[in-house]
Amino acid sequence: LIQDYHFALLPRLVKDRRPDARIVLFWHIPWPNPEAFGICPWQQEILLGMLGADLIGFHIQFHCNNFLETVDRAIEARVDRERFAVVRGRHTTYVKPFPISVAPAPDPADVGVSRDELLKDLGASVEFLGVGVDRIDYTKGILERLRAIERFFERYPDYRQRMVFVELAAPSRSHIKRYQDLDEEVDRAAEKINWNLQTNRWKPIVYLRGHHSHAEIWPYYRHADFCMVTSLHDGMNLVAKEYVSAAEEERGLLILSRFTGAARELVDALQVNPYHIDEMAEAIRLAIEMPPAERALRMRRMKQIIRERNIYRWAGLLLEELTRLSVDRAGIVEV
Incomplete structure (x- = not known):
């Protein structure tokens, strides 16, 4: 599990070393529309780095849609909108929403x-x-x-x-x-x-x-x-x-x-x-x-x-989705 924009390039680096690794990247900040992201001089490097992951999670569907539209415009890849996935060569990256949450609050008696x-x-x-x-x-x-x-x-x-x-x-x-x-x-x-x-x-x-x-x-x-x-x-x-x-x-x-x-x-x-x-x-x-x-x-x-919809459910859904992905030694993902 790789978390947030600081490590945007890491999924590709890991996948190149370990094609059989199952990698999930969770992106905590909003993903902009393609026009806004298009001003970034390193947009291709960032997208290719992220697409080393087998699963990319955002907080909401709107950010997933923005990401898929950005990929469609910025790099050579096939965007499968029915499965919310990006296919490059023999590798597939799934893009799904996982709204993060919080742990239950302490007992009111513990507030003190x-x-x-x-x-x-x-x-x-x-x-x-x-x-x-x-x-x-x-x-x-x-x-x-x-x-x-x-x-x-x-x-x-x-x-x-x-x-x-x-x-x-x-x-x-x-x-x-x-x-x-x-x-x-x-x-x-x-x-x-x-x-x-x-x-x-x-x-x-x-x-x-x-x-x-x-x-x-x-x-x-x-x-x-x-x-x-x-x-x-x-x-x-x-x-x-x-x-x-x-x-x-x-x-x-x-x-x-x-x-x-x-x-x-x-x-x-x-x-x-x-x-x-x-x-x-x-x-x-x-x-x-x-x-x-x-x-x-x-x-x-x-x-x-x-x-x-607490933090434990969020973690469980994320890991459950990742375990559904089967990755062979060549890095090919199957659901």
Whole structure:
């Protein structure tokens, strides 16, 4: 099992050395359309490297379709759309969706921090708590999310001093200047919003920059009234699934970018366009004001999906599909 774009060339290298090896490559990020991928100077090398695998997995069917269309346009190969496969010479690579998921959340008794204790630690005496958990990455839509929170308080001033949003942001790829710049932008944006709206006893955004363990994150998932996942583009986004798994059924609600793979499964989330600031601000209001019965029903249905389609099922399906492939010493794959 080879995972993600860092090892795009590895399947071909392994297959050349061991034609009899059964190789699966799982691609965690979105696969673009052929026009976007066509600007890459090394597109043929990348595709030929990937097609050394016997099975390539993406999160959703849409990315599988994009990949097959890219192969069809970029290299000499036969794309078998009925079997979702690519045939080059005597080797066949199957391309299928395997939506990744998360392990079951810990028992609520193991969280160890009550909602009142959590708010006290934050220095916040409020009715409503929102949360975001991200790497500081330009694909995660953090700046857009902060602008939506600001817009929410501008449009609905009655919620000032009644709601606080906590952003747990982990520094990422800090040696790259674009990421350094984004880190500073996010920090300035949170500070600016707080400066404009805060009072002596309240500020709208609590920005917790640093690397947080799961044990530190779970209480926020558990007790938040809503979680915002506003990725501009994401293969899946496991924060959405972690939150649904851990949140209180009667309290939580997910605001989810429609540009995530998770949006295909979690249809009961409030799905938003992260480029539409007003729409996200309205989603915050809907999350807070939604009748308890509807909120609980949405969360129950999403929790059921996460329980049934957990990480163990994902791994099992991937390995089951791989074991169905018979690879002879010449590297020829048969189903």
